[in-house]
Amino acid sequence: MKSVAILKTLGAALCLSVACSASYAQDNSASAPAAAMAAPATSAKKADRKLGYTVRKALSKAQGVDVSNITVRSHGGAVTLTGTVPDEGQIDKAGEVAKGVSGVTSVTNKLTVMQQ
Numbered sequence: 001m002k003s004v005a006i007l008k009t010l011g012a013a014l015c016l017s018v019a020c021s022a023s024y025a026q027d028n029s030a031s032a033p034a035a036a037m038a039a040p041a042t043s044a045k046k047a048d049r050k051l052g053y054t055v056r057k058a059l060s061k062a063q064g065v066d067v068s069n070i071t072v073r074s075h076g077g078a079v080t081l082t083g084t085v086p087d088e089g090q091i092d093k094a095g096e097v098a099k100g101v102s103g104v105t106s107v108t109n110k111l112t113v114m115q116q
Contacts, residue, residue: 077105084114
């Protein structure tokens with residue numbers, strides 16, 4: 001009797017291990033498109049970050065623009081400037097500098113004058 005119970009247990013363990021290894025070895029073609037889409041999204045984010053950094057650097061080098069309260073965001077070549085500047089003239093100047101950066105397709109200027 002004991003040998004029959006042992007054989008049943010071993011048989012069940014064998015079936016379980018075969019079932020687990022079969023599901024593990026299945027083709028992951030369904031997840032392949034998701035992995036392929038992750039790489040372009042990552043490179044697009046890197047390009048957006050790099051463009052934002054380049055615009056920020058150009059703004060910091062521009063004479064007469066205080067960049068301490070300006071945030072630069074970019075997405076696919078479109079740049080958005082947000083934050084505050086000390087005077088009205090810096091708003092237009094910052095927009096023109098951002099438009100002059102290579103890779104910028106459009107600029108949305110949401111800068112405001114800082115209340116003192």
